[in-house]
Amino acid sequence: MPACNLLLSGAIHFSGCMATQDLKLWRPAIINHLYWTAASTPTGDPDEMQAKWQSMINHVQDIHEHSSPAFTSCAHPPLEGEARNKEWLEPGSPAATKLESVAARKALVKDIRQLSPQHQTFSLEAYHSLILHFAPKHTGFSFLGMYSRLLLAALHFNSNGNRDVARTSEGEVRYAVRYPRFRKGGWVVHPIKEKPSYGYATNLMVSLVEEYCKSPQALQESSAVLSSAASPPLTSSVQKVAKDEAL
Template identity: 40%
Template structure:
């Protein structure tokens, strides 16, 4: 379903004249294959958050192997270094140079054989700054854009259209449009501050961090000015000429159910009988 939604969204943008050159997504295998086979001219990047999460899981598995326990002490540093490599680089080549340097760094080697990143940028690590150094034994990460804003929008949608409820296509479309209006109005809110002018922060404990924390900037209170605009439109335009908007609503095409496209013809009748029994019983 994610791949189908992505394909339709991309087609919709292209039909409206948008020339898509780069795309940043999570690591969904179906989307990867679709872009690789159907849109070879589009550069596909991965969001660093998903890359970091995947690396963290691999380190968790690695630490369970014999003699690999010390690797776990570097888990947070490795994930942070991945973020830093992506957000401080001007090109994919520079991301690779910085990211691969970590293989030297964790062995207490801070000079690297790469002109794009010849040495670590930190001060000499001595005394209390010493770490548990380890003995010796092509990326698609996005250097500029991330999917965090899209994830925030998806989270906001749940307030307008909870997953526990079922809506018609037009009902869901209306709720998505309201969510988009609310998000667009509040997406670039400033960071909140105290009365004395100090910036405010919050500490979160995401499940995927297994007890570790994340520091986030607290934003100012969201606004809903779009509601006044919609109410003005309702009483000034819609009430005066409701037929015009009724015709527009009826012209909105309702696509076929996705599940109907993937049911084998010889199984469709049995599926419909099963659905009929289910809805009668509930």
């Protein structure tokens, strides 16, 4: 989706007139809106995504009702108080006209209609990269070392899976774009979560100390049982052959 990538990478510049400064203020919100367009449309309906994207042209002019039946009004709550305090573009002003000409560009709209709503697969991707974080591939671990690290990764993932989404100071969900390998150069959007917590590690250490205080012996026995469950190294199942014979 070259045009969208162009927009995301910042290659689209609002330049060449007085409108530039007004539009620059809106740029982060517009990019956020692009992520939201895909992420809020799990069916991937092209008409809905196009209508959502183009509603932004109205929104920045303080117009929140839209003519498209696919998306008739903005999804944000009514703007009151501080939330109304924005640099709205004057309808018909050079800035508004410029924005419309960029956002309604045929090639860009065509790409918007094909945005991937697959941000939900990000969860699985995140789990895989979390495993790599706890058990990096470049280091060899013993069976028990690997086992413990996989358990830690699962604990971390489960205790952080329901984190709240991060929001802007105006209460809007923040989105980010990722380029997962399985998309082969394509990209997906996903909501940014709040920072993870490590409370599970503290709980783990507390119960370990408790178990130890109760009975060091029992803990040692559990450890021995785990160790005995270790499977033999893979290489031990390989039948050795004499080099001369192999040659």
